[in-house]
Amino acid sequence: MAKIVLIGAGSVSFGTGTLCDLFAAREGLRGSTIALVDTNPEALRVMSQVARRMNEATGRPFVVEATTDRCQALPGARFVIISVAVKRNERWRLDFQVPLRHGVKQVLGENGGPGGLFHAMRNIPIVLDICHDVERLCPDALVLNFSNPEGRLCLAASRYTGLRFVGLCHGIGMAQAAIGQALDLPPDEIDPRAAGLNHFTWVLDLRRKSTGEDLYPAFKRAIAAKDMEEAGLGDYHWGVKLSRYLMETFGYWPSPSDDHVGEYLSYAWEYCGLEGYDFDGADRGGEELWQRLQRWGGGQDPLDSLLERRSGERAVAIIAGVLGNTHQYELAVNVPNAGLIPNLPAWAIVEVPATVDATGVHGVPAGPLPEPIAAMCRTQAAVIDRVVEAGVHGDRNAALEALLLDPVVHSISQAEAILDELLEVHKDFLPQF
Numbered sequence: 001m002a003k004i005v006l007i008g009a010g011s012v013s014f015g016t017g018t019l020c021d022l023f024a025a026r027e028g029l030r031g032s033t034i035a036l037v038d039t040n041p042e043a044l045r046v047m048s049q050v051a052r053r054m055n056e057a058t059g060r061p062f063v064v065e066a067t068t069d070r071c072q073a074l075p076g077a078r079f080v081i082i083s084v085a086v087k088r089n090e091r092w093r094l095d096f097q098v099p100l101r102h103g104v105k106q107v108l109g110e111n112g113g114p115g116g117l118f119h120a121m122r123n124i125p126i127v128l129d130i131c132h133d134v135e136r137l138c139p140d141a142l143v144l145n146f147s148n149p150e151g152r153l154c155l156a157a158s159r160y161t162g163l164r165f166v167g168l169c170h171g172i173g174m175a176q177a178a179i180g181q182a183l184d185l186p187p188d189e190i191d192p193r194a195a196g197l198n199h200f201t202w203v204l205d206l207r208r209k210s211t212g213e214d215l216y217p218a219f220k221r222a223i224a225a226k227d228m229e230e231a232g233l234g235d236y237h238w239g240v241k242l243s244r245y246l247m248e249t250f251g252y253w254p255s256p257s258d259d260h261v262g263e264y265l266s267y268a269w270e271y272c273g274l275e276g277y278d279f280d281g282a283d284r285g286g287e288e289l290w291q292r293l294q295r296w297g298g299g300q301d302p303l304d305s306l307l308e309r310r311s312g313e314r315a316v317a318i319i320a321g322v323l324g325n326t327h328q329y330e331l332a333v334n335v336p337n338a339g340l341i342p343n344l345p346a347w348a349i350v351e352v353p354a355t356v357d358a359t360g361v362h363g364v365p366a367g368p369l370p371e372p373i374a375a376m377c378r379t380q381a382a383v384i385d386r387v388v389e390a391g392v393h394g395d396r397n398a399a400l401e402a403l404l405l406d407p408v409v410h411s412i413s414q415a416e417a418i419l420d421e422l423l424e425v426h427k428d429f430l431p432q433f
Contacts, residue, residue, distance in 0.1 A: 001031035002078040009036035010043025014083035017311025026061035033063040035073035049297030074137040083146040105269040111149040112263030120152040124391035150198040154349040167334030171256030182222040195366035199260040203253040242271040266407040321356035343368040394432030
């Protein structure tokens with residue numbers, strides 16, 4: 001039995017997916033308390049209705065609580081899951097459009113480039129405020145973060161709190177899907193060993209899970225036969241053209257997808273284009289799910305399809321692993337490096353495999369990255385260092401340094417203009433400045 005606090009539970013994607021995972025794992029967690037927290041009262045009301053209906057339908061395995069005040073929920077918590085953002089798509093759209101207007105060819109603008117800088121600076125104060133409350137009210141809790149930019153928020157927590165804090169991302173699952181489609185194998189037969197940075201990790205070894213067979217030769221042949229003009233790989237709609245080029249050049253497959261990997265490369269736009277994220281499509285999908293949640297919560301729709309859903313994320317599996325002392329292996333977590341990848345800075349947040357036991361989540365040493373790949377990652381680590389200092393302290397010069405270090409920014413005037421304009425348009429969301 002444990003208390004699990006979900007901060008950002010009103011999110012239609014995070015809240016729904018995490019509840020589905022919790023109820024799927026209910027026998028191993030039976031008797032635990034799920035505390036839902038969100039600053040949006042209406043979103044919290046609907047999600048708590050959904051959670052209570054799921055609880056009734058599955059024999060009441062949990063105690064379900066809900067509050068808009070996280071300080072009421074945190075005392076006694078053993079696990080805190082964070083997924084927060086303010087006006088995510090609205091602000092992200094500006095993060096993409098403003099640099100593009102100034103000539104920056106960033107392909108996504110979420111985690112890298114000028115967009116990633118401002119996304120991080122908006123979320124760092126929010127996440128650190130949550131972490132300081134956790135330190136005060138449940139300092140022994142394991143904090144699991146889903147908010148982006150993952151590596152930047154994790155570094156802020158690592159530097160400025162004493163918490164056990166791990167960042168989680170389903171990017172490695174996206175790599176399994178792409179590789180599986182190329183080889184006509186189910187994703188759970190794909191056993192990758194990957195290491196690097198979040199959204200910029202590299203598959204260093206590739207095996208078939210059931211046999212141990214080295215799949216890299218067959219995968220490289222399958223990708224080489226792919227028509228470069230095709231945007232995707234089967235239904236793997238994120239695209240593979242950039243990833244194929246990088247594997248042909250550097251020898252290893254990057255994860256998780258062209259658009260995410262391309263955020264860190266000045267030339268990615270040549271393969272990825274400059275259309276950016278499908279904000280309108282995401283808004284439509286979110287609204288459709290919100291309508292369904294209201295019907296599920298109100299009892300108008302049966303819960304069968306909801307109870308069968310799975311998020312593809314690993315937070316609940318890790319929680320069960322800690323409680324059960326399972327010593328299970330996880331393909332990817334984001335943790336402080338401390339020598340796990342020796343040719344990256346010790347303080348950097350790296351994405352590596354891990355083991356899980358009663359004491360928490362422990363990164364597995366990955367060894368050195370191939371030097372050209374390590375050089376690209378070190379560049380990003382330098383950018384991330386400046387981003388975090390800017391986000392924590394409201395330091396304009398550190399923000400400018402982050403832009404001037406970033407491979408996608410090509411001039412001083414460009415960097416200054418973007419910084420000034422985005423500081424102005426986001427000023428209500430950057431209290432540290």
